[in-house]
Amino acid sequence: MQTFTYARPATLAEAVATLEAHGPDARALAGGTDLIIRLRDGSVSPSVVVDLKRIAELRPGIRDGDGWLSIGATTVMTDIAADPRVARQFRALAEAAAVVGSVQIRNRATLGGNVCNASPAADTAPALLVYGAEVVAVGPGGSRRIPIGDFFVRSGETTLARGELVTSIELPVPARRMSAVHLRRTRRRGHDLASVTLCCGVDEAGVARLAFGSVGPRPILAVDATGVLADAGAPAEAKAEILERMYAEASPSPRSMRASPEYRRAMLRVLGGRALRIAIDRLAAGE
Amino acid sequence: MSDLIPIRVTVNGRARAFDVAAHHTLLEVLRDDLQLTGTKECCLVGECGACTVRLDGRIVDSCLVLAVESDGGEVTTVEGLAPEGGLSRLQAAFLDEGAVQCGFCIPGQVMAADDLLGRVARPTVAEIHEGLAGNLCRCGCYEQITAAVTAAAEAGPG
Numbered sequence: 001m002q003t004f005t006y007a008r009p010a011t012l013a014e015a016v017a018t019l020e021a022h023g024p025d026a027r028a029l030a031g032g033t034d035l036i037i038r039l040r041d042g043s044v045s046p047s048v049v050v051d052l053k054r055i056a057e058l059r060p061g062i063r064d065g066d067g068w069l070s071i072g073a074t075t076v077m078t079d080i081a082a083d084p085r086v087a088r089q090f091r092a093l094a095e096a097a098a099v100v101g102s103v104q105i106r107n108r109a110t111l112g113g114n115v116c117n118a119s120p121a122a123d124t125a126p127a128l129l130v131y132g133a134e135v136v137a138v139g140p141g142g143s144r145r146i147p148i149g150d151f152f153v154r155s156g157e158t159t160l161a162r163g164e165l166v167t168s169i170e171l172p173v174p175a176r177r178m179s180a181v182h183l184r185r186t187r188r189r190g191h192d193l194a195s196v197t198l199c200c201g202v203d204e205a206g207v208a209r210l211a212f213g214s215v216g217p218r219p220i221l222a223v224d225a226t227g228v229l230a231d232a233g234a235p236a237e238a239k240a241e242i243l244e245r246m247y248a249e250a251s252p253s254p255r256s257m258r259a260s261p262e263y264r265r266a267m268l269r270v271l272g273g274r275a276l277r278i279a280i281d282r283l284a285a286g287e
Numbered sequence: 288m289s290d291l292i293p294i295r296v297t298v299n300g301r302a303r304a305f306d307v308a309a310h311h312t313l314l315e316v317l318r319d320d321l322q323l324t325g326t327k328e329c330c331l332v333g334e335c336g337a338c339t340v341r342l343d344g345r346i347v348d349s350c351l352v353l354a355v356e357s358d359g360g361e362v363t364t365v366e367g368l369a370p371e372g373g374l375s376r377l378q379a380a381f382l383d384e385g386a387v388q389c390g391f392c393i394p395g396q397v398m399a400a401d402d403l404l405g406r407v408a409r410p411t412v413a414e415i416h417e418g419l420a421g422n423l424c425r426c427g428c429y430e431q432i433t434a435a436v437t438a439a440a441e442a443g444p445g
Contacts, residue, residue: 003308003309037332102420103346104339
């Protein structure tokens with residue numbers, strides 16, 4: 001592996017100062033399951049690697065707030081998947097966290113890392129979009145909240161500014177009863193990146209949200225407020241028309257080795273329809 | 288050459304203090320500096336699990352952990368699962384079930400299986416498959432590996 005300087009800040013202020021001073025020459029290290037691969041293959045070559053795991057303010061953990069569930073940026077997938085509050089209120093996020101990589105990867109990979117890496121295939125992204133999550137970032141200018149829909153730009157690129165880092169991801173407890181599900185398609189069962197990763201949520205007011213990743217440069221959220229998608233009794237043709245408009249947002253890369261654009265679009269339809277049915281069933285069952 | 292950084296790590300129950308290069312992984316340090324070569328280097332992208340070790344109570348791919356990140360921590364490698372010269376019940380089950388062909392993936396498989404049995408005393412076949420999904424076996428001994436984990440679970444801890 002190429003050489004670099006290792007920084008282990010003890011405070012958030014110190015981390016921000018180091019990231020700001022070095023700009024694109026610094027990389028933040030959380031779980032390392034993406035970064036260390038890229039350091040080794042040379043696709044990134046920072047002069048400084050800033051380890052965020054010894055910062056007091058960034059200790060991992062999930063906290064209940066006033067109408068929000070706050071997930072610390074360094075919280076690993078294993079702990080998100082196992083958290084009873086996440087399972088109860090944000091089940092699709094727990095489902096997504098549970099299928100990231102393998103046990104070994106989930107023990108290391110963090111939610112903050114998953115969003116900051118901004119992979120189009122990030123499994124937590126669709127659920128975060130459906131639940132209307134906000135990313136809390138701290139930088140030289142202080143703290144700000146970024147709606148998750150404004151956070152992803154393209155693979156590896158976010159709207160974080162120089163010197164900014166993510167401290168937590170916060171999920172608003174839905175005001176209305178809402179049920180969601182995460183589904184994905186992989187080349188093989190077990191440990192693989194998704195060819196399509198998708199989340200669908202419906203609420204008691206009839207709003208349906210469908211978010212999907214791995215079918216374009218960034219994960220996408222589409223919302224249907226007509227009540228048709230969420231209505232178990234609505235005609236299939238009416239639903240298909242709305243869903244087709246949503247799927248039209250997908251723009252899968254023809255250069256990916258994982259799946260062809262045709263296959264991804266076909267699987268998007270299969271998973272989208274399936275997820276919608278599951279979300280409706282869960283809402284009806286009060287799950 | 289990056290600077291050497293002093294770290295303290297407990298490895299297989301023994302407290303160690305030594306210097307590591309910032310860009311050296313835990314895998315490299317275990318194998319090259321501590322001569323604990325049971326942990327294998329293979330894919331180096333976190334897909335095969337041959338480098339699985341326990342770090343602070345949880346299994347990780349040691350190829351994706353910088354050695355310096357383990358500072359202050361506790362590492363268990365396959366060499367630390369049983370007293371020297373002995374075998375744990377799980378390791379013995381791997382032999383009894385014929386789960387070892389070429390053997391290269393086995394230290395990682397055993398570490399993942401040991402972790403699984405620590406969390407789930409009597410795992411189902413589905414739980415074994417999920418628990419060991421991060422460990423690939425090129426010889427295709429999955430049936431025997433699953434049987435070994437089941438046998439070890441039935442025999443109880445030890």
